[in-house]
Amino acid sequence: xxxxxxxxxxxxxxxxxxxxxxxxxxxxxxxxxxxxxxxxxxxxxxxxxxxxxxxxxxxxxxxxxxxxxxxxxxxxxxxxxxxxxxxxxxxxxxxxxxxxxxxxxxxxxxxxxxxxxxxxxxxxxxxxxxxxxxxxxxxxxxxxxxxxxxxxxxxxxxxxxxxxxxxxxxxxxxxxxxxxxxxxxxxxxxxxxxxxxxxxxxxxxxxxxxxxxxxxxxxxxxxxxxxxxxxxxxxxxxxxxxxxxxxxxxxxxxxxxxxxxxxxxxxxxxxxxxxxxxxxxxxxxxxxxxxxxxxxxxxxxxxxxxxxxxxxxxxxxxxxxxxxxxxxxxxxxxxxxxxxxxxxxxxxxxxxxxxxxxxxxxxxxxxxxxxxxxxxxxxxxxxxxxxxxxxxxxxxxxxxxxxxxxxxxxxxxxxxxxxxxxxxxxxxxxxxxxxxxxxxxxxxxx
Amino acid sequence: xxxxxxxxxxxxxxxxxxxxxxxxxxxxxxxxxxxxxxxxxxxxxxxxxxxxxxxxxxxxxxxxxxxxxxxxxxxxxxxxxxxxxxxxxxxxxxxxxxxxxxxxxxxxxxxxxxxxxxxxxxxxxxxxxxxxxxxxxxxxxxxxxxxxxxxxxxxxxxxxxxxxxxxxxxxxxxxxxxxxxxxxxxxxxxxxxxxxxxxxxxxxxxxxxxxxxxxxxxxxxxxxxxxxxxxxxxxxxxxxxxxxxxxxxxxxxxxxxxxxxxxxxxxx
Numbered sequence: 130x131x132x133x134x135x136x137x138x139x140x141x142x143x144x145x146x147x148x149x150x151x152x153x154x155x156x157x158x159x160x161x162x163x164x165x166x167x168x169x170x171x172x173x174x175x176x177x178x179x180x181x182x183x184x185x186x187x188x189x190x191x192x193x194x195x196x197x198x199x200x201x202x203x204x205x206x207x208x209x210x211x212x213x214x215x216x217x218x219x220x221x222x223x224x225x226x227x228x229x230x231x232x233x234x235x236x237x238x239x240x241x242x243x244x245x246x247x248x249x250x251x252x253x254x255x256x257x258x259x260x261x262x263x264x265x266x267x268x269x270x271x272x273x274x275x276x277x278x279x280x281x282x283x284x285x286x287x288x289x290x291x292x293x294x295x296x297x298x299x300x301x302x303x304x305x306x307x308x309x310x311x312x313x314x315x316x317x318x319x320x321x322x323x324x325x326x327x328x329x330x331x332x333x334x335x336x337x338x339x340x341x342x343x344x345x346x347x348x349x350x351x352x353x354x355x356x357x358x359x360x361x362x363x364x365x366x367x368x369x370x371x372x373x374x375x376x377x378x379x380x381x382x383x384x385x386x387x388x389x390x391x392x393x394x395x396x397x398x399x400x401x402x403x404x405x406x407x408x409x410x411x412x413x414x415x416x417x418x419x420x421x422x423x424x425x426x427x428x429x430x431x432x433x434x435x436x437x438x439x440x441x442x443x444x445x446x447x448x449x450x451x452x453x454x455x456x457x458x459x460x461x462x463x464x465x466x467x468x469x470x471x472x473x474x475x476x477x478x479x480x481x482x483x484x485x486x487x488x489x490x491x492x493x494x495x496x497x498x499x500x501x502x503x504x505x506x507x508x509x510x511x512x513x514x515x516x517x518x519x520x521x522x523x524x525x526x527x528x529x530x531x532x533x534x535x536x537x538x539x540x541x542x543x544x545x546x547x548x549x550x551x552x553x554x555x556x557x558x559x560x561x562x563x564x565x566x567x568x569x570x571x572x573x574x575x
Numbered sequence: 576x577x578x579x580x581x582x583x584x585x586x587x588x589x590x591x592x593x594x595x596x597x598x599x600x601x602x603x604x605x606x607x608x609x610x611x612x613x614x615x616x617x618x619x620x621x622x623x624x625x626x627x628x629x630x631x632x633x634x635x636x637x638x639x640x641x642x643x644x645x646x647x648x649x650x651x652x653x654x655x656x657x658x659x660x661x662x663x664x665x666x667x668x669x670x671x672x673x674x675x676x677x678x679x680x681x682x683x684x685x686x687x688x689x690x691x692x693x694x695x696x697x698x699x700x701x702x703x704x705x706x707x708x709x710x711x712x713x714x715x716x717x718x719x720x721x722x723x724x725x726x727x728x729x730x731x732x733x734x735x736x737x738x739x740x741x742x743x744x745x746x747x748x749x750x751x752x753x754x755x756x757x758x759x760x761x762x763x764x765x766x767x768x769x770x771x772x773x774x775x776x777x778x779x780x781x782x783x784x785x786x787x788x789x790x791x792x793x794x795x796x797x798x799x800x801x802x803x804x805x806x807x808x809x810x811x812x813x814x815x816x817x818x819x820x821x822x823x824x825x826x827x828x829x830x831x832x833x834x835x836x837x838x839x840x841x842x843x
Contacts, residue, residue: 287610290746305733308749400812403751420734424815432736439738 131172131191131267131469135221135229136199137184140240143217145180151207151214153178158254161206162261169198173265175272177233177254179247181240186230188267196220227271227466228459234275235282236289237451243288243444248279267469271462278458285454288447291440295323296330298436299407303331303375306405306426310335316373317341317358318366318387319380320348323409327377329356342369344380367391371398376406378414387415389422396422409433482522489518584688587629594623595681602673606741617664620673624657627684642707645836650687652833653680655714660721663756667748671728671741672721679717686837701781705774712768713829716801719760720826723819726753730816754814757822765801768829772798790835793828800825 138151153161158176165174165185170193175186185203189195200218204211221229232238236247255272258264264272283289292301300310307313315336317328320343328339339358343349346360353360361369370376370391380386387406395404401424408415408429420427493514502510526545533541546553601616631641631654641651660676663669729750732743748756772794779786804821807813813821 285611302733304749305729305743305746306750308752401814401817402812403815423817426733428736432738435736436738443744 132189132223133226134196135186135226136196138217139182147217150209151183158257159261162263166263170195173268174263175254175258179250224463227462230275231278231455231459234279241293242448282451282454286447286450288444288451295433296327298433299327300334306403312337313374315339315375316369318378320352321379324377324379325356370395378408379410380414385416389416389418392419392422485521486518489514585630585633587626591623591626594619595677598623599677605670624661627654648706648710649683652710652714653683656680656717659718670745671725671747676721701778705778708767708771712764712771715760715764716826719757720823722753722757723822726819790832793832797828
């Protein structure tokens, strides 16, 4: 039976200094996949290389120890000593490998549980394997099923719910106030790296425009250019606040630049339309009393961290449910995989039976075409054909069964009884002789 | 023009009562974090609405007009509230609102069906139009109030950074949408209520009742509160918390009118 396996390294087992040693560039993947299936006892292969994991998913040749070979091969290919990687490299075989692939796709093995990026990366890796011609029936089925499991996990659990980083939290909180960000204006106060990230995130989530203001006009211009915004003079801060819907502030000022007095005027000017302030500066840019003003929602960095922590705790809870889904789906996949071993036998059995039946029916039809028969004669002819087919089908198994030694014979008899649902009487049977197979077509008695 | 004062309750009434109870409990369960129960809760909300509507229809067949009396109007009011809630729920997640709306509709329905019929009422055309419009107006105000209540709860959770509360975790309708929708409802409900108030004054005068009675004064107070809200909103830009609180105050006055009416009719 083909055995699925995984060999790899991830954030769980190795620091980035080790992971980067094994990382593969995109242009290396095709060659690597071809080499894996050409040089090693691996019939199918897929390679996923991200900042948090490098993993080979493969199908081992029957009787081989492919995972061990892949471990050594990976180390050699990346000019690393296998002994150094021994603790970091892990392998999963058979059912454990299936569970691992499903868990990775469902983002249960990710650094931030529930993040969506890994699924896209796995899809890309699968596409690469398809292009390289190294994904076969088992791997394809496993990976495609993994996509299905990931979808199920995201639909049936809350694992992907809630923002998991500060930029996403800004978007989530803005959603709580405004719903849709379309048409909303974002004002960036200060030119910090974090505020530019958050502003960009809001922009990609539908905000209409980004305005940047900073005490240093040059820095404002530079940041505005970087994030496709518009720079405005610092002196116009109050006017800009009156026109903005979301404010992201991260100046380096020692004293608050967004004061309660200022916001009382701003709120009145904007007729108390809601405004959300994300203050990610330390020391804080906004006076905490601002949030008492109607229509003003103020969140500082601690608030954002609190939301992240709450969401991650929620995801951790959801991960337990997701784990059960993965376990159930992996069980079903294992069952499918096991049945693949008997498929060729089933196919051969059906083909052989069909051949025998076709041959006998053909001969009988020839006979029928030559003579005119009464209805009774037709029935008799049909019975003979069926009898002949049954005899031919049973001849070989009966002969083998009779010729089997006692223990082997009992075993075979048991299998046959189970396969054909036979009810065997305990009484001493009158053993019928195996009927000789008559190769001649049945004579029609006219 | 007069119909029967009281008829036996329909089987649909009991279905509605059970569905309202189950929906109330399930919505609480959803709010407690069991999101997978939501489709079942929504199903029971819809069952309650259909059964409630069927009950009103059944009574109509028996000759009982839905606005034939204040008592009947309560049942109709509850139906408007539930229907409006279902309609709004197709667009926004309003679990929090459902937790309030379902029990309120249930209580109103029980009051409408199980309280004593009291003395016979004048069922003139004028009286019916007044009761119908007043019921519709108050029903719309009730929906606006439910949205305002949700607004206040969500606003409080956000302002106080209560990120672990059900109000925050449920990810209900955004504040701006709640505020806008409540405002629109008040806009629609106000002219209807105004006409109802004028017709009510004429009807009362024709009946020869004293216009200085507390329920009439409270009805005028209700009108003034909502009129103030609309003017303040238009001219001074009132919105958010202030508007939500005023909407609730206006609805409380309207509810007081209804309760006093009902008690007076029962007691006679």
